[in-house]
Amino acid sequence: MxxxxxxxxxxxxxxxxxxxxxxxxxxxxxxxxxxxxxxxxxxxxxxxxxxxxxxxxxxxxxxxxxxxxxxxSKPELLRALAAHIGENFKTMVSEAPNRGVGFHAVLEFIRIYFGRADDGWISTRALLILMAEGMTDGTEAGVNLAIYNKTVIGILEGYFEEAIMKKEVREDVDPAAAAVALLGTVRGVMLQSLLKNSEIDLAKVAAEVTSITIRAYSRRPQTWLALYAGRAHV
Known part of the structure; x- marks a missing residue:
């Protein structure tokens, strides 16, 4: 054995x-x-x-x-695992200190995502592996992963909607599209980072993603860049 x-x-x-x-x-x-x-x-x-x-x-x-x-059965276990990982991440985001609202919440999401104290990035590794398998036909965890993904997109979309109402983000920004783009960016970075011998500096990347997000969506980029200079480092 x-x-x-x-x-x-x-x-x-x-x-x-x-x-x-x-x-x-x-x-x-x-x-x-x-x-x-x-x-x-x-x-x-x-x-x-x-x-x-x-x-x-x-x-x-x-x-x-x-x-x-x-x-x-194994399919039921994998469905439960996908939901478990999703609930843990949602809880971590909702309970994070200094999360704020509107565009602050968008930018804090980036910091939280890259700054998790997850030894070995176990939950992130497991999620990315399950998501890769979730693209195949008939996968055991695909349905739950799709539900979880929509939930996270919805959270980010709500942040962008608040930011537009608060006049922190331009009115021509599509909240749903912006949410998908940002989530895809942070996950793509982590996928690269978790490859063996990747040698990616997450602190620098977190700062860069924050800067890109501010420049792409904010109505007052220079104000937000000055406010968040150095704060996105993990």
Whole structure:
């Protein structure tokens, strides 16, 4: 049997002999979260094609059959994983300090995206791998990834709409198109950065993307450039 130690940075369940008794719903929720984190680790390191539900159970510190018990099948697990990654990112964006509104929120999105404290960029790696597979016909995670993608575009579109109403961004800017363009830019940068030996300086790229976004959309580019000089560095 192959070793799964490489993916076991999700700690095994703690001994709860001296802990308050949890409800069955709490235990199930905790187990599902651990299984999804383990699946994310595996997908990020070796992709999902060779992954089995047994791999996920073992990597999470449980039995080989627990992932099957909770998710039923690999397609269902992958759909749940896509939703899990999406919810985590949405939470991180919504709870970020100093996010602001309008164009401030647009520019802070860039900083947040490039400045995440994600050891090894595990969630980003897993998401990009799932999205690449999501372009194929009949993929297991494609539907959930499309839903998640539309949600993130919608968040950015709302920021641009606010910025236009606040007269921070030009009125001729299409919020939906601008949102797609910005999201595609940051994801494209990360795709390149995560390739082995890429040697991309994310701090400099974050500053450049911020500058490009200001020059492309702002009604007062020089004011915004002065305000955000150096602030986009990760």
């Amino acid at each position: 192959p070793s799964h130690k490489k993916y076991q940075d999700v700690a095994p369940p703690a001994n709860d002999a001296h802990q308050p008794r949890r409800t069955q719903e709490q235990r199930r929720s905790d187990a599902e979260a651990r299984l999804l984190e383990a699946a994310q680790q595996i997908v990020a390191h070796k992709g999902w094609v060779g992954m089995t539900l047994g791999d996920v159970g073992i990597a999470a510190g449980y039995s080989r059959g627990l992932a099957t018990h909770y998710f039923g």
